[in-house]
Amino acid sequence: MGGNNDRGRVKTTETAFELIELLKEWDGATLSEIADELDLAKSTIHRHLSTLEDLEYVTKEDGVYRTGLRFLELGEQTRTRSDAYQLAQEKVADLAAETEERSQFIVEEYGRGVYVFREVGERAVRTDSEIGKRIPIHATAAGKAILASLSDERIEEIIDHRGLGSLTDETITSDDQLWAEVAEIREQGYSINDQENTNGLRAIGVPVEYADGEPLGALSVSGPTHRFQGTLFEETLPNLLLGTANELELNIQYS
Template sequence: MSKEAAEDRVKTIERMFIITDALQELNGARISELGDYTDLANSTVYRHLNTLNDMGYVMKEGDIYHIGLGFLDIGEYARNRKKAYQLAKPKVQELAEATDERCQFVVEEHGRGVYVHVETGSHAVETNSRIGKRLYLHSTSVGKSILAHLPNQRISEIVDKWGLPKRTENTITSREGLKKELHQIREDGVAYNREGNIKGLRSVGTPVLSPSGQILGALSISGPTHRMKGDKYEETLPDLLLGAANELELNLEYS
């Protein structure tokens, strides 16, 4: 295969993922809408969608295309490969039942966080923390819990690649501010998110470490500011999280 042909194949794969990402972001779209959104020619969009539709990764309803369930099997496989997910799932369920709030387990991949399991208690508020969604690490308690236990070189690489985008007025947007907070998280064992990602939402998180001390992911509990305050926010929820993380780490070591 010539170098030009190989580059064409790589470009084809790149365009395919640009189109599928756009389909997800637009929650379904027509060919012309995808062309406008991605700056790709309509004919290019059409060819890719036809192939993806034939393979079960895209479905067509009238003239609107949507992400198909073909991706679900791949996503489930990727998630189930992570031993920490299998053991974290019941802990997240227990936390949601104990707190009545939204609880999640997040891992880091390519410098972003990924929600791999989410449970909602009876009083949980709706957020965008769906399974598979990616998040910035610097603006969430789970993300900061993960960052605090990565090597300094890796933290710098992540910030260089993704920056420190401002999500709310309370988001950490400076390297020095992030460095200071990560130091505090290492000291305390827990991370707080005081409306740094979503206005009106607070959370507390803690890391999950392997037997060798490597970061595997993080657990968190999130809820509205009027409930996440005082002793509950500063003591009760952190104690629950630390206990759950400790049990999870023991299960990981001896399972």
């Protein structure tokens, strides 16, 4: 079994995870569907699926394969392994209850934002921000808040690797515009997402940092444009989030 590029990536491992990602994306598929999509022999796919079944990572019902609940165990262990993450979860719940909107805690991994915790208040808009979802870091309030906490060198790396793709007409796609916004976030302490990820949705984000200035992640609150405007959007929510982040950072420092 050899590598398939300079980094020594193992092809069979890569295929197994391509298969798992496909099952996740399609919410289940048959052997033929998987083989056709991955352009591999059915016998090859069957060996992968049989191995994953034996290891209890894939289930099969009426010829349809799906990801198994063992992934839930792995995901929850990943999400709860940090005491700081647990403290962040409490603040996400507090923000959702106080604002009655949607709140979330996002971290950066491999140059993208990842939803770690999310809570919805009584008036929250339902969106596809499920736990574990990976998002372009430049197109969300929390993501931009994290960017502003990173070094300029790391920001450059992320831009070079991930680019600045567009999700809406308002998404930042210019390096210069992003750098200008990073400077503004660093000065005022919070970020704004004005329909850059989802049309009709605005958000406020604040970074959460360790005592040495390294970013843990970011908190944000999002809601519809007709509610997120005026004093609420310009003063109330930024002040609430800044205070919440400060409390969280102190709790992390002295926990």
